[in-house]
Amino acid sequence: EVQLVESGGGLVQPGRSLRLSCAASGFTFDDYAMHWVRQPPGKGLEWVSGISWNSGKMTYADSVKGRFTISRDNAKNSLYLQMNSLRSEDTALYYCAKDVTVRGVNTEPFDYWGQGALVTVSS
């Protein structure tokens, strides 16, 4: 059974940093691109960042480019999102999601999602 479990969320002051983790199991992690998608309270989905299966390609939404960094450790079956210079508008539930295609190029849909980690940016 595929499982994605996010952790690392919490309350943080504007301008500070936070690192999210996503622990994956139930599939061959290093065969799939992975993504972060966020959802502000009561609002819609926004794609944040994606990373290819071998970390050869990382992509970011314009809203987080230069502030967030996606990475993965295939030996640990884990995905990460380093979030710096956080702003109030970054407040959201952050989901990690798995690409549907083996060794895709970050352009495939997402077939499994975690339950999310809540990040609240407030003073």
Next chain:
Amino acid sequence: SYVLTQPPSVSVAPGETASITCGGNNIARTSVHWYRQKPGQAPVLVIYYDSDRPSGIPERFSGSNFGSTATLTISRVEGGDEADYYCQVWDSSSDWVFGGGTKLTVL
């Protein structure tokens, strides 16, 4: 950047057919994916590559993509179909884009 437009809400009676649209500039040139999100739950992929269904998704769910509009169609709607539905595309200038979401209400 590429923009996807969905109606905020759609209402349908049980047993009827619900159609949820997703508008975008020449959207038919790209593949559209659809997700269902029930309250307090993570999104679930219900249609991908315009009209394919992942395993476990009922045949009542179908999709189409022509011209400037993609459509998710749910036949014989049930109470359990009540949820928010999001369309998604990949665009070379915007990477991944989601529509604003449509709340499906079963009357």
